[in-house]
Amino acid sequence: MSIIENKYRDNVIITSVDKFMNWARLSSLWPITFGIACCAIEMMATAASRYDQDRLGIIPRPSPRQADMMIVAGTVTFKMASRIKRLYEQMPEPKYVIAMGCCATSGGPYWQHGYHVMKGVDQVIPVDVYVPGCPPRPESLLEGFIKLQDKIRRETIATTKAA
Amino acid sequence: MESFVFYIFAFMVVAGGWVVIYSNNLIYSAFSLLFTFVGLAGLYGLLMADFIAATQILIYAGGVLILLLFGIMLTARKTSIEITQSNLPRLPGAIISSLIFLLLMVVIFSEPNWNSATNPGVKETVPVIGKLLMTKYLIPFELASILLLAALIGSVFIARREDS
Amino acid sequence: MDYFIQIVTDLLPGLDGLPVWLVIPSIMFMFGALIFTGISIYSLIILWFERKIAAHMQDRLGPMEVGGWHGWLQTVADAVKLLLKEDIIPAVADRKLFKLAPYIVFLAAFSVFAVLPFSDKIVGSELNIGIFYILAVSSIGVVGILMAGWASNNKWALFGSMRSVAQLVSYEIPIGLSILVVVMSVGSLSMRDIVMAQDGGIFNWMIWQNAPFNFIAFLILFIAGTAETNRVPFDIPEAESELVAGFHVEYSGMRFSIFFLAEYANMLAVGIIASTLFLGGWQGITGASSAPGIGLIWMLLKGFLIVLVMIWFRWTLPRLRVDQLMYVCWKVLVPISFINMVGAGIWIGLSS
């Protein structure tokens, strides 16, 4: 991912460094303020008073350069797809993607007849966590954050073992 | 230690000046002026002219340099970061600057009381400067301010004429 | 500084044998490192505070999970994460200037701390032109911001830096004029003298003297200081809804955190300068205390209070437009502070 990954074998020190680094990363996930459609409103509601994603240390940043993850909140169209790809490429490693809602996951209700709707954002960028729902409730999105944190917790900078 | 600090500042001044002259990128030239100014301020500081040093930074780094950079950025193509300059008239430049250098040398060495003094220690310079400006150098001081005022009004006038 | 040198030589008696040209710079370096650590820790704390205060103003809780009790490790995690991020330099950016800019901005913010009197004894250098030095040095940061905006080769960044520079250059004038009021009443540019002139309890503080001129000067200094640190309602250089993130839009990871650090260092500097000039510096409400630690605590407390008010501003007010910002400076603050200065001069002349 970043500078020091995949250079060392697994050992005790690496494990504790892992723990520390992963803790920092999962505790401060800054999403890029990027809402596309209906889900964006629920994403805003997640940031707002009642659900308050700041409790988990999640504050939105307007610039992709300063963001750690991207919440693809809404329907991805073909016109938009290349933009999303570019935004994703502008983000610094390590970066994560949450596909929020059915549209971002698979095209959702526009799956069959949507000639201009991309059937899942995973055709353009890799997705870490899929949050289902149309739109997902803020609770689901928070659950998605927690799932992503679990995923980060398992990361390691050691050389990946032969599977 | 003092001479060590002196060499650091002197290096900053000379290196900054070198980049100003020899860089092909106009922006680099402008930004390296910052180092020249700061180094110069450091030299003033070593000479116990602390007020002059601070003024040097305030006026030159904070004012003149910014104006210069604004000038470059606003007149040149904003959409590209490459602004080049050429240093074609090198020979005349060399002649003029060596002449100035010679003149300075003559002035410096013809001064009769040119003795090296010991470090006078930290003294408060601001009251002295203030008194001098208000007594002995009152007329040059006022003339300079009138000149600046005239320049200011003139530039405003030129800028405003466009509208009418 | 002398006090610090004395402490270090007392603690490490072996230093006497070493040559002076080696010892003094290394002690200076140690002092610098100490200040740097202090600023970093302070920034982490104040950031956490800001998030908590903002959250409670908005019917939220703010950071709650990271580190257990009320998310007190939140900002530490943020800092560590920023340091671990990939450091992107855009392909079209000017690499040299892009790398250099954050350091210049931070350098300007950091060198101010060299003369700030944290207490009677804890002070980097007791320059006799202290306050003038601060004015001068802080203007270097402008060059760094311009450099950052230009080198990013991003139009939003360029807009941001242009706005920022215009703002910083303008607001230095009311700051200078309101500082002059204090300097006139004390008769010295030295920070130490200014604090000493306010000896003897809360009613001798500079803010109450020369009524009402010093009070107006304090308000102007505070408003202009808020503008100098790019805080709401003067945060147009990084206006989120207009310029995405302003001059640091292309910066990521560590370089971005340096900008962040510089902003919070500047805030603390403004707080300490304002409290030194007007609120009695390291002296307590009843006057100076002889114990060395007490002065530092008073100083930080006052600085912190002013920073808190700035935070309060940020989460309450909308932001001004760029021309209104200039209007406020040139047509409101500058004339008022000028008249204020003249009035204070006359007052001082009459009362002496």
Added chain:
Amino acid sequence: MPDLKTEEMVVQMGPQHPATHGVLRLEITTDGEIVKKIDPHIGYLHRCFEKHCEVLNYHQIIPFVDRCDYLAAMNNEHGYVMAVEKLLDIELPPRVEYIRVIMSELNRIASHLVALGTFGLDIGAITPFLFTFRDREKILDLFEMTSGARLLYNYIWIGGVAFDLPNGFVEKCFEFIDYFLPKLKEYDDLLSYNKIFIARTAKVAIIPPAVAIEWGITGPNLRASGVDWDLRRDEPYSIYDKFDWDVIVADGRVGVLGDSWSRYYVRVLEMEQSANIVKQALEGLPSDENVKSAVPRKVKTKEGSVFFRSENPRGELGFYIISDGSDIPHRLKMRSPAFCNLSAISDIGEGLLISDLVALLGSIDIVLGEIDR
């Protein structure tokens, strides 16, 4: 120096930009900070709504109508359903009409709250956004109680509504109204009459009435320009003529007619009126009736066409339905209010500062789902 030329610069604002409220892209040519030309690019959220209408039957379209204007799903459903009912000639039980009006007006408040909050965000005030969202949650609670969903309800059906009001809804709704009306004062204190806010929005991006009509601007934006026109009063549909309420027309209180502040404040006052309507509707709510008694099992329309407009929070929402007699529309065109409102931006936005352009965009309150459909 009369021939000193400044270079013009083309800036891409969006599709990812905090001020564009979604995925709008503005290609703006600027001279310094002044906007010289705006070229809006839309369609980044074109979800083929009208194509879906040509393959789905009348009932199935309702969820897609929801997703067009996701901030005012109830209002959209109401408009669409009334258009189809006009084609079918259905007589509705009165209770259904009352429930629909309550839902539409509550959703209007919710939608305006988002508009207010995001407008504040555009101007740089962060806290009002969280306050409005806090109050909006209370409305969403009411919706959740009735329809089970927070944002997209699929609640208003052709000929009725999906469920009757749950037990305790009326009391909770009264409670909400009592809670909400004092909050308007809070917004006034925090934002509306804030000096900086007024300086940023009053006399900024003025839309004169003639220009507004010419571009087909409707809804609060039109009323902010001083045109006294509200479909709910002037072409009464549903049961709006039974209630006692006022059409809010801006009076240029702090600036001039048609400026950004007027557009903002019309919404604040409209929320008060909506709350009034809800209150009256709750008081006049007829007792238990079967809310699904008029719901047709299979929609069989006669051949023909209908154009029906209703007052959406963003303006006049029109549905043009051409039926060929089957249960699937031959053509359904949606006249979306935000589409028409936004089309004027290149005309109005010229000569503004970038900051004012942001204020203009925020004040006309666009929803990209509806613009791109």
Added chain:
Amino acid sequence: MESSEVFKLIESNYPDALKSTDLEGTEQSVTIDANSIVDVCNYLKTESELQFTSLMCLSGVDYEDKMEVVYHLHSLLHNHRVTLKVELSREDPKLPTVTTVWKAADWHEREAYDMYGIVFDGHPDLRRILLPDDWEGFPLRKDHVVAEEYRGWTIRKIKDGFE
């Protein structure tokens, strides 16, 4: 004023322009000749009794054998409305623009062009509005077949046995 009276006024002023009137169906409408639509619209907008100042809606419609453009006009002053129709051939749908009459027609006409390929002569900026510039085909035409892919991304993602 009732629609039928407006139709009579049009008939008396522009006898050649009027092709047919439909007073029977659910919506009264009048069909205008494509070439004189601008004149008729200008008349409807400026005539003091009518003053159709706002163009509410402009829709393209595709019948299998012909194309239609439908104008819904409304007068804020007199509060009356009228529906105009223009019939076009499917092979070469072309008619003059009404952007000179109402500016609001600008985006509506671009949309009709985007979706149906109807060409509005004299439109200042007739290009695709919703779909990307390099999109092929006019998706709302009844005979439109959705392409398999766009820029390498799959548009239709239909599994076997699922329709």
